[in-house]
Amino acid sequence: MIITRRSTLALGLAAGLGLTMGLANNATAGWEPKKPVQFVVMAGKGGGADKAVRLMQAIIAKDKLSNVPFTPINKPGGTGAEALIHLKGKKGDNHTIMFTLNSFYTTPLRQPALGVNIEEFTPIMRMAEDTFCLWVHSDRKDINSVDDFVKAAKAKGKGWIMAGTGKASEDNLLTDFLNSAYGLEMKYVPYKGGGKVAKELAGKNADSTVNNPSEQLGFYEAGTTKPLACFTPERIALFKDSPTFKELGQDFVYFMQRTVVGAPGMDPEAVKYYQDLFNKVFTSEAWQTYRKKKALQGDALSGDALMAYWKNERDVHKAMLMKMGAIK
Amino acid sequence: MGEIINLLLDGFTIAFQPLNLGLILIGCTIGLFIGAMPGLGSVNGVAILLPLTFLVPPTGAIMFLAAIYYGAMYGGAISSIMLGIPGASTAVATTFDGRPLAKQGMADKALTAAAVASFVGGTISVVLFTFFAPPLAHVALVFGAPEEFSLMMLAFATFVGLGGDDIWKTLFSIAIGLVLAAVGLDIVSGEPRLVFGGITGFMHGINFLVLAIGIYGIGEMLWTIEEHTKAGGKSMLSEATITWQRTVANLKELLGTWKTALMGSFLGYFVGILPAAGATPGSLMAYGIGKQISAKPDDFGKGAVDGVVAPEAANNAASTGSMLPMLTLGIPGSPTTAILLGGMVIWGLEPGPRLFTDHKEFVWGLIASLYAANFFAVILNILFIPAFIWVLKLPFTILAPIIFILCLIGGYAPTQDLHDVWLMLLFGIVGYLMRKLDYPLAPAVLAIVLGPLAEPALRQSLLISSGDMSIFFTRPYSGPIMIAALILLFLPVLQILIRRIRGSRQSPASSDDTPGSEWQG
Missing domain, CATH: 3.40.190.10 (Periplasmic binding protein-like II)
Structure with missing residues (x-):
C-alpha cells in the first residue's frame, strides 16, 4: 500500500496532466484515439513541413479537435527514409500519422532496398501543395x-x-x-x-x-x-516581380505535396476520424491564413483521389529521376 | 543602450502583470518536475500542456511555455545528481560529479551547487541576451558547416583528458561512441549504415539518451545492486541529510567556485546561440574546460563541486542562448523549443529576423519573463531540496524499481520505439562491465552526442571545398576555433613529452614540479 502510494506520487504529475486533457469533450460516435497520436514529420526542424505540423498541432489543440494531444516527432534521416520505414513498421497502428512531402515518392524509388511501397500507406488528406x-x-x-x-x-x-x-x-x-x-x-x-x-x-x-x-x-x-x-x-x-520559369521559356512546373498519411492497414473508422479532423483543420481560419501567407496552393484531397494523385506523381518523379540518372 | 533599457522596462511591466507572473511561477514549477523525471522531459510533457496556453493571452502563453522550458533546465540536474540518470542530453555532464557527490552523502551540496550555478548562468545569459541579441544573431547566421565542425573539434579537445590516466582506454571509449553514432541513415548519401542487415530499429540511429540512460541509469543500478548485496541488503542509494548549518556551509563553499561559474556561463551562452550546437556541447565543453582550469583536476569525476557548477551554469546559459536562433532564425534547438515555436506561430508571432522589430512588446516581455523565471526557478529549486533528499532516504529496494521504470520511459520517449529500450538494457550491461574493467564511460557518451553533429558538418565542409582541409583554417571564425582545438588536443601529448624529458634529466621525486619551472631551471 505504501509502495503504491509512493510510486503514484512519483508519477503523479504525469497522471494529473493526462487527466486534465482526457476530459476534453469531443464525444462523437465512432472511433477515437485512445492515446496521444504520434505525428511524424518526414523532415528536419524549422523547415516548411515542420512549421506546418507545429501549426496543425496547435490548431488541433486550440480548437479542441481531438481528445488527445498530437505529438510531432521529426525523422529527417536519409531524405525521409527513416520516417517511411518507421511508418511502414507501424502497420495496423491507428495512432501514427505522418506529414509527408515529395521524398515520399523519390526515396522509395531511389532505394528499393527499403522495401517501401507507398500504395500500402493510408491516404488521409492533402493539406496543400507548396511551391519553390x-x-x-x-x-x-x-x-x-x-x-x-x-x-x-x-x-x-x-x-x-x-x-x-x-x-x-x-x-x-x-x-x-x-x-x-x-x-x-x-x-x-x-x-x-x-x-x-x-x-x-x-x-x-x-x-x-x-x-x-x-x-x-x-x-x-x-x-x-x-x-x-x-x-x-x-x-x-x-x-509579383519574380517571373515563373515558364515565362522564361522553360517548360518546368514543380509542386510539393503537404499531405497527411496514415500507417498501412489503418482501420477504416480511424481513417474517417482523421479525415474529418484534418478537414476541420483545413477549413480553420488559422490554416487558411497560413496558406495565404506562405503562398501555399493545392486543394484538400483525400481517399481514392489522393491515392490516384500519389500514383501519378510517382510516375512523374520516376521519369525525372531516370532523366537525371539517379535510378535506372 | 538607453533604448534597450527602456524596452526592457516595458517588458517588465508586461511580465509583472499578476496573471503573467503567476503563469511564470506555475510554468517553472511544472518545468522543474518535468525536467527532474527522465522521459517526461521529452516532447510529450509540453505537448500535453500546449492546450492550456490557449486559455490565456498569447504573450502570457508563450511566457508560460518558456518558463516550463526554463524550469526543466533546472530540473534536469536533479535526476542526474540523485539517480545518476541524465533526463536530457543537457544534463549528462552534471552526472559526472553530481552523482559521486550524492553517493558520498553530499547530495544537498550538489543540488545546491546546481541550483545556484544555474541561476548564475541563467542570469548572465539573460543580461547578454538583453544587450547583445542582434549582433550575436549575426554571428549565428554566418556560422556555417566549417565553423560547426571546428567547434565540435574544440568540444572533443576539451575532453581529451577526461578519461583519466589511461589514454588508450579513453580512445577506445571515444571510438565506441563514434561507431555507435555512425549507426543509422547517412544524412549525405541517404544510405543505411551499420544496421545489422536492415534491422528497422537501427535506421533512426542510436539516440544519445539510449546510451546515456543505459550506461548511467541501468549500469549504475547494477553497480549499486552489487554493493547492496555485499552490504547485506542494508545500503541506501546514498546517505543524505540536510540541515541549516550544512546549507550555509554549502553556500559558502560555492563562493569559491565563482570562476568556474563565470566561465561556464559565458561559454554556454556563446555555444548556445549557435543553431547547430545548443546546450549539450556547451555543458560538456564547460565541464572539460572546468577540469583543465581547476587547481585540483584529479578531483573531477570523483565529486568535485566545480564539476557540477561548470556544466550547470553552461546549460542554463545555453538554454537562453538557444532562444536566439529560435526567435531570429526560426530554427528550434530542442523538441521543447520546437513546441514553443508552434505556439508562437498560431498567435501570429512568426519567428524570424523581423520578430524583434515587428513584435517588440512580445519579445521584450519574453526576455523580461526570463529574468523572473530565473529567480523563481532558483528559489523553488532550493526549497524543494529537502523533499528530494527525503526521496533519497527511501530504501534501495523501493527506489530501484522506480528508477528502473524511469529509465525505461526515458529510453522509450525520444523515438517511441521499443527497440531502443532493449538496446538501452544491453548498453546497461555493457556499461557495467566496462566500468568493472575500469574503462571511462564519459568519452563514449560525449562521442555519441557530438559525433552526429560533427560528421555532417565535416562532410558538408569538404563538399563545399572539394575535399580541401584548409577550409577549416582560412575562414575568419573557423580558423581560430580550429587552432585552439588543435592546441588543446596536443597539450596532453606535449605535457607527456615534457615530463619524459624532465624524467630523464632529474630524479622522479621532483616530478610534481610544473613543467614551466622546469624549463626555467
Whole structure:
C-alpha cells in the first residue's frame, strides 16, 4: 500500500496532466484515439513541413479537435527514409500519422532496398501543395534575374554552392533541372531541413537555394534574400516581380505535396476520424491564413483521389529521376 | 543602450502583470518536475500542456511555455545528481560529479551547487541576451558547416583528458561512441549504415539518451545492486541529510567556485546561440574546460563541486542562448523549443529576423519573463531540496524499481520505439562491465552526442571545398576555433613529452614540479 502510494506520487504529475486533457469533450460516435497520436514529420526542424505540423498541432489543440494531444516527432534521416520505414513498421497502428512531402515518392524509388511501397500507406488528406523559388542573397547586387544568375553561376563553375535538404530530394531535383537547362555545374550540398538551408543562404555559406517561400519568407521580409524566379504555373502573389520559369521559356512546373498519411492497414473508422479532423483543420481560419501567407496552393484531397494523385506523381518523379540518372 | 533599457522596462511591466507572473511561477514549477523525471522531459510533457496556453493571452502563453522550458533546465540536474540518470542530453555532464557527490552523502551540496550555478548562468545569459541579441544573431547566421565542425573539434579537445590516466582506454571509449553514432541513415548519401542487415530499429540511429540512460541509469543500478548485496541488503542509494548549518556551509563553499561559474556561463551562452550546437556541447565543453582550469583536476569525476557548477551554469546559459536562433532564425534547438515555436506561430508571432522589430512588446516581455523565471526557478529549486533528499532516504529496494521504470520511459520517449529500450538494457550491461574493467564511460557518451553533429558538418565542409582541409583554417571564425582545438588536443601529448624529458634529466621525486619551472631551471 505504501509502495503504491509512493510510486503514484512519483508519477503523479504525469497522471494529473493526462487527466486534465482526457476530459476534453469531443464525444462523437465512432472511433477515437485512445492515446496521444504520434505525428511524424518526414523532415528536419524549422523547415516548411515542420512549421506546418507545429501549426496543425496547435490548431488541433486550440480548437479542441481531438481528445488527445498530437505529438510531432521529426525523422529527417536519409531524405525521409527513416520516417517511411518507421511508418511502414507501424502497420495496423491507428495512432501514427505522418506529414509527408515529395521524398515520399523519390526515396522509395531511389532505394528499393527499403522495401517501401507507398500504395500500402493510408491516404488521409492533402493539406496543400507548396511551391519553390530560386533564391540568392540580396547582397548580390549583380544578380537580379535568372540570366544574371546563370552568368554568375557559370563563372564560378563547380564552386557555386546550392544548399538543399537531402540527396535526391525536391531541392536536388530542381538543382539538377537548373544545371541541365542552363548548362551549369552548381554543387549541391545537403543539409538537415529547409530552415537550416534558408539560414545557410542568409549567412552566405551558400550561393543559392531553391527553398519554399515559407522557409525564406522571414529573410525575404527582412531584405536579406530575394527570389529570382519561381517554379509555379503562374506568378506567386507575394513575389509579383519574380517571373515563373515558364515565362522564361522553360517548360518546368514543380509542386510539393503537404499531405497527411496514415500507417498501412489503418482501420477504416480511424481513417474517417482523421479525415474529418484534418478537414476541420483545413477549413480553420488559422490554416487558411497560413496558406495565404506562405503562398501555399493545392486543394484538400483525400481517399481514392489522393491515392490516384500519389500514383501519378510517382510516375512523374520516376521519369525525372531516370532523366537525371539517379535510378535506372 | 538607453533604448534597450527602456524596452526592457516595458517588458517588465508586461511580465509583472499578476496573471503573467503567476503563469511564470506555475510554468517553472511544472518545468522543474518535468525536467527532474527522465522521459517526461521529452516532447510529450509540453505537448500535453500546449492546450492550456490557449486559455490565456498569447504573450502570457508563450511566457508560460518558456518558463516550463526554463524550469526543466533546472530540473534536469536533479535526476542526474540523485539517480545518476541524465533526463536530457543537457544534463549528462552534471552526472559526472553530481552523482559521486550524492553517493558520498553530499547530495544537498550538489543540488545546491546546481541550483545556484544555474541561476548564475541563467542570469548572465539573460543580461547578454538583453544587450547583445542582434549582433550575436549575426554571428549565428554566418556560422556555417566549417565553423560547426571546428567547434565540435574544440568540444572533443576539451575532453581529451577526461578519461583519466589511461589514454588508450579513453580512445577506445571515444571510438565506441563514434561507431555507435555512425549507426543509422547517412544524412549525405541517404544510405543505411551499420544496421545489422536492415534491422528497422537501427535506421533512426542510436539516440544519445539510449546510451546515456543505459550506461548511467541501468549500469549504475547494477553497480549499486552489487554493493547492496555485499552490504547485506542494508545500503541506501546514498546517505543524505540536510540541515541549516550544512546549507550555509554549502553556500559558502560555492563562493569559491565563482570562476568556474563565470566561465561556464559565458561559454554556454556563446555555444548556445549557435543553431547547430545548443546546450549539450556547451555543458560538456564547460565541464572539460572546468577540469583543465581547476587547481585540483584529479578531483573531477570523483565529486568535485566545480564539476557540477561548470556544466550547470553552461546549460542554463545555453538554454537562453538557444532562444536566439529560435526567435531570429526560426530554427528550434530542442523538441521543447520546437513546441514553443508552434505556439508562437498560431498567435501570429512568426519567428524570424523581423520578430524583434515587428513584435517588440512580445519579445521584450519574453526576455523580461526570463529574468523572473530565473529567480523563481532558483528559489523553488532550493526549497524543494529537502523533499528530494527525503526521496533519497527511501530504501534501495523501493527506489530501484522506480528508477528502473524511469529509465525505461526515458529510453522509450525520444523515438517511441521499443527497440531502443532493449538496446538501452544491453548498453546497461555493457556499461557495467566496462566500468568493472575500469574503462571511462564519459568519452563514449560525449562521442555519441557530438559525433552526429560533427560528421555532417565535416562532410558538408569538404563538399563545399572539394575535399580541401584548409577550409577549416582560412575562414575568419573557423580558423581560430580550429587552432585552439588543435592546441588543446596536443597539450596532453606535449605535457607527456615534457615530463619524459624532465624524467630523464632529474630524479622522479621532483616530478610534481610544473613543467614551466622546469624549463626555467
